[in-house]
Amino acid sequence: MERSxxxxxxxxxxxxxxxSLTRGHDPSMKDGNVAFLPYSTLGVTVNITGDVRSRGVYxxxxxxxxxxxxxxxxxxxxxxxxxxxxxxxxxxxxxxINISTSTSQYTEIGLNSMKTRERMLLGIPLQPDRMDYxxxxxxxxxxxxxxxNITDNRQINGDFGSLEGVGRVTGMGERKINSLRKxx
Numbered sequence: 569m570e571r572s573x574x575x576x577x578x579x580x581x582x583x584x585x586x587x588s589l590t591r592g593h594d595p596s597m598k599d600g601n602v603a604f605l606p607y608s609t610l611g612v613t614v615n616i617t618g619d620v621r622s623r624g625v626y627x628x629x630x631x632x633x634x635x636x637x638x639x640x641x642x643x644x645x646x647x648x649x650x651x652x653x654x655x656x657x658x659x660x661x662x663x664x665i666n667i668s669t670s671t672s673q674y675t676e677i678g679l680n681s682m683k684t685r686e687r688m689l690l691g692i693p694l695q696p697d698r699m700d701y702x703x704x705x706x707x708x709x710x711x712x713x714x715x716x717n718i719t720d721n722r723q724i725n726g727d728f729g730s731l732e733g734v735g736r737v738t739g740m741g742e743r744k745i746n747s748l749r750k751x752x
Contacts, residue, residue, distance in 0.1 A: 612659050613692055615682050618667040625690065632659050634677060638667065654679060662692045694752050696734050697727040707748055714739045 611627045614637065628637060635655045654677060659665075666678040684703035687694055694703075704715035714737075721737045728734050731752040735745055 612661045612663070613690055614659055614662075615664040615686065616667065617664060618678075619669040620667050628659065633657055634659065634665055634679065637665060638675075638677075662687045662690075662695075688751055696731055696752065697722070697729070707751065709744055709747060 611629050612632060613625060613627050614632075615625050616623055616637065626637070628640070633656045637659070657679075662682045664680045664682045666680065668676045668678070681698055682690075682692070684694060684699065684706040686692075688706070701715050701719045704710050704718050705712065710718075717739055718734060718737050722728060725736070728736075731745055731749060734740050735742070
């Protein structure tokens, strides 16, 4: 009697283990989203939004373009309505692709940059020449006056080129630049 009880308990324990092993994280899964591997340093991190079933943040090879992303994420459907140059332009870290199918008979594509908070959370380096007032305000130690000075300076004097170039703005001393360096 005791032996049969052990046998039943053993079977009861093996069934969930077997099911979990056979249903493991298989790349051919069709119902779940798969995140990029965070330990990979190669490639570009891109956010996909809009009318797609696979929204989210992905990591692609460095040479990826929007057309490749659409094909890899299964977002192809209606005919594309986008500039050919845009479709085959190389993607950069922090790009955000918006795929919209709800407004017409075409799939419309938009390319923007992720906001500063998203980039900071994902560890994507910021680019001072692509940041607006709200982006600068997200950084610690940058208040509304300094953010306005930075954006005004770039409008008047042109791109900064790097974080060191932001040093030409009144209020951006060496200490502040060094405290912000980890985000750039």
